[in-house]
Amino acid sequence: MNATLPLAPAEVRAASSSAAEPKRHAALVRVTHWLTTLAFLALLLSGGEIVLSHPRFYWGETGNVNMQPWLNLHVPSSRDTVPTGYGYVLPDQNGWSRYLHFQAAWLAVATGLLYVIWGLFAGHFRLNLLPTSSHLNEIGMSILQHLRFARPSREEAWSYNVLQRLSYLVVIFVLFPLMIWTGLAMSFGFDSAFPLAVRLLGGHQTARSLHFLVTIALVLFLLVHITMIFVAGFRSRMRAMITGHVGTGPSGESRARLDSANQGRATAAKE
Numbered sequence: 630m631n632a633t634l635p636l637a638p639a640e641v642r643a644a645s646s647s648a649a650e651p652k653r654h655a656a657l658v659r660v661t662h663w664l665t666t667l668a669f670l671a672l673l674l675s676g677g678e679i680v681l682s683h684p685r686f687y688w689g690e691t692g693n694v695n696m697q698p699w700l701n702l703h704v705p706s707s708r709d710t711v712p713t714g715y716g717y718v719l720p721d722q723n724g725w726s727r728y729l730h731f732q733a734a735w736l737a738v739a740t741g742l743l744y745v746i747w748g749l750f751a752g753h754f755r756l757n758l759l760p761t762s763s764h765l766n767e768i769g770m771s772i773l774q775h776l777r778f779a780r781p782s783r784e785e786a787w788s789y790n791v792l793q794r795l796s797y798l799v800v801i802f803v804l805f806p807l808m809i810w811t812g813l814a815m816s817f818g819f820d821s822a823f824p825l826a827v828r829l830l831g832g833h834q835t836a837r838s839l840h841f842l843v844t845i846a847l848v849l850f851l852l853v854h855i856t857m858i859f860v861a862g863f864r865s866r867m868r869a870m871i872t873g874h875v876g877t878g879p880s881g882e883s884r885a886r887l888d889s890a891n892q893g894r895a896t897a898a899k900e
Contacts, residue, residue: 652873658753659870661744668740669847671733676844678726681707681719686841690832699838734812741805757789758798764791781861800850804843811840 654662684702685692692698694712705715707722748754771792774781781790789797813819814827814836830836858866869875 653869653875654873655751655753656873657744657747659873661740662870664740665737665744668733668737669851671729672737673844673848675726675730675733678707678722679730680841681705682721682723683708683711684713685711686838687834688831688838689834692834692837700841734809737805738809741801745801754798758794758801760791760794764794767791768795775857778860796850800847804847804850808840808843808847811836811843815840 680702681704684704684706685694685698686700686702687696687698694710701713704713705717705719706713707719709718748758768791771790775792810826811830814830815833817833820827820833827833827836830839865875
């Protein structure tokens with residue numbers, strides 16, 4: 630015969646609160662977040678190896694060792710034909726790196742398309758990322774809080790602040806599309822099919838330089854993103870992105886906003 634001990638009132642409240650706590654991030658947001666993370670790290674690793682084969686950057690259509698680059702990375706090359714000022718070269722791994730880069734790029738593109746399509750139809754961008762006038766009025770205070778590395782309040786765990794909203798929108802709708810465009814523009818096969826897309830960028834070497842600059846911008850975003858996760862509370866933020874639960878439910882105005890957002894998602898899904 631099985632018997633269970635009755636829960637104390639505090640335990641009952643904790644259990645009911647945990648059961649009733651809504652998810653901070655939708656399942657598709659969490660899945661696409663980690664798939665994008667995996668793809669980006671693979672792209673960063675393989676892209677770094679590709680850069681080492683010729684760590685010099687040019688503007689225009691062509692670029693070679695006989696031309697003056699606008700940027701010459703002072704690192705040893707993986708090819709002895711590229712002058713870098715070093716008397717030795719790194720092992721050439723250009724084969725596997727290009728293969729991994731292309732595979733990871735397709736994973737990133739497919740994941741990004743799935744996220745964008747879902748975000749548009751489910752109202753995710755409109756409800757969670759598009760800043761309102763009240764958000765924009767708080768941008769000065771938000772900047773000061775970030776500069777002071779101030780720990781966000783419990784309520785902020787349930788919504789993005791204005792700097793998060795703006796930076797995520799820029800990454801999703803500006804940097805990632807530009808990364809894809811410049812990456813494709815370096816392909817001569819893509820150039821033969823869509824020559825105008827390459828000419829608009831200024832040529833193959835300009836596309837390569839822009840690709841490198843956008844990569845730096847994304848890496849800086851990633852470093853700031855990770856730093857703010859530690860400032861805000863690493864365990865709670867990781868829990869929210871893995872399981873969906875923050876650990877402490879929203880209260881007051883924050884819960885009202887969340888209920889309104891959930892209702893908006895349901896309405897958008899029906900429409």
